[in-house]
Amino acid sequence: MNWAGRAVLITGGRGFLGRPLAAALGARGARVQAVGRAEVDLCDRGATLALFKQRRPELVIHAAVQGGGIGWMREHPVESGRDNALINTHTLEAAQACGARAFVGVSSACAYPRQPATIPFVEEELWDGRPEPFNDSYAQTKRLMMALGDAYHQQHGLPCAFPMLANLYGPGDHLSPERAHVVAALIQRCLAQPEELLVWGTGRATREHLFVEDAVEGVIRCAELALQGEHLGPLNLGTGQEVRIAELAQAVARACGYRGALRFDASKPDGQPRKCLDVRRMKERLGWQAPTSLDEGLARTVAWYRQALAAEAS
Numbered sequence: 001m002n003w004a005g006r007a008v009l010i011t012g013g014r015g016f017l018g019r020p021l022a023a024a025l026g027a028r029g030a031r032v033q034a035v036g037r038a039e040v041d042l043c044d045r046g047a048t049l050a051l052f053k054q055r056r057p058e059l060v061i062h063a064a065v066q067g068g069g070i071g072w073m074r075e076h077p078v079e080s081g082r083d084n085a086l087i088n089t090h091t092l093e094a095a096q097a098c099g100a101r102a103f104v105g106v107s108s109a110c111a112y113p114r115q116p117a118t119i120p121f122v123e124e125e126l127w128d129g130r131p132e133p134f135n136d137s138y139a140q141t142k143r144l145m146m147a148l149g150d151a152y153h154q155q156h157g158l159p160c161a162f163p164m165l166a167n168l169y170g171p172g173d174h175l176s177p178e179r180a181h182v183v184a185a186l187i188q189r190c191l192a193q194p195e196e197l198l199v200w201g202t203g204r205a206t207r208e209h210l211f212v213e214d215a216v217e218g219v220i221r222c223a224e225l226a227l228q229g230e231h232l233g234p235l236n237l238g239t240g241q242e243v244r245i246a247e248l249a250q251a252v253a254r255a256c257g258y259r260g261a262l263r264f265d266a267s268k269p270d271g272q273p274r275k276c277l278d279v280r281r282m283k284e285r286l287g288w289q290a291p292t293s294l295d296e297g298l299a300r301t302v303a304w305y306r307q308a309l310a311a312e313a314s
């Protein structure tokens with residue numbers, strides 16, 4: 001697609017995903033408007049409508065989230081649910097009201113039921129059961145956004161795509177321990193070279209990890225289809241590779257050159273037992289698959305963390 005001159009508004013445009021997304025679209029010639037809390041509080045309906053009507057984007061990519069790592073989610077179920085319900089509702093409403101031609105709402109694999117009938121998770125079973133309790137309120141706001149997107153398409157003809165992302169990792173991730181997701185947290189702890197690396201849970205739970213640059217490319221491909229008028233709705237976006245937490249911890253240790261012992265603390269919860277996305281629909285609709293292997297992605301992420309932590313310390 002020719003992106004030259006297209007007006008794209010990216011909410012959360014300075015976040016972990018939003019920043020490289022804005023850079024990638026800018027490099028393709030789009031007129032990108034990356035907005036964050038400095039420009040608008042998306043919890044404020046009037047301010048959101050006013051900003052979108054003033055900016056008049058052709059495409060809205062909604063990557064803002066009131067979020068954090070596992071610890072933050074567990075301690076803030078109200079903010080996770082209340083704020084994201086407001087943010088998602090207002091952003092969709094404002095996109096339609098300002099005349100945007102398409103909407104991409106970044107969603108999450110967390111929206112799936114805790115134990116769906118089929119693993120890897122298939123889009124058809126998204127609604128068949130309640131999500132993992134610790135992130136239930138956050139997950140429900142993703143479900144609300146995706147259901148509301150169908151409604152906007154049905155009533156107003158707004159094509160929407162909702163890529164449901166696996167856990168992200170990569171350069172530019174958060175440094176603060178409260179906001180770090182599992183890979184970021186493990187890397188930071190490994191780089192501190194402790195005598196032993198303590199890993200929460202039994203190590204048997206599985207997860208799927210998507211390199212942030214691959215997520216950017218997948219989201220852009222969703223946006224291209226939405227701009228062509230296709231209402232994709234919820235679509236898995238991941239690698240389709242299910243990795244045990246124990247294997248992940250070993251891979252992170254290798255990437256960090258950490259040679260100490262790994263110890264699994266089984267008294268801590270494993271969380272969702274298995275998490276992995278079926279990416280057949282993604283490959284078919286986007287004509288694409290995530291190219292970065294876990295080892296390559298980890299090597300690039302560790303290199304970035306070394307630099308970022310050194311810069312922070314100096």
Ligand SMILES: NC(=O)c1ccc[n+]([C@@H]2O[C@H](COP(=O)([O-])OP(=O)(O)OC[C@H]3O[C@@H](n4cnc5c(N)ncnc54)[C@H](OP(=O)(O)O)[C@@H]3O)[C@@H](O)[C@H]2O)c1
Pocket residue numbers: 011012013014015016017018035036037038040041042043062063064065066067068087106107108109165166167168169181
């Ligand atoms: N990270 C992951 O592993 C992961 C996995 C699956 C799905 N996702 C989804 O991917 C998307 C992007 O996540 P991320 O990791 O990039 O998040 P992030 O780094 O926390 O960035 C979120 C951005 O949202 C903005 N924001 C938060 N509250 C706002 C408000 N009230 N008004 C306006 N802006 C607000 C923040 O703006 P400021 O810059 O001004 O603070 C921040 O830059 C989200 O939809 C998330 O659910 C992420």
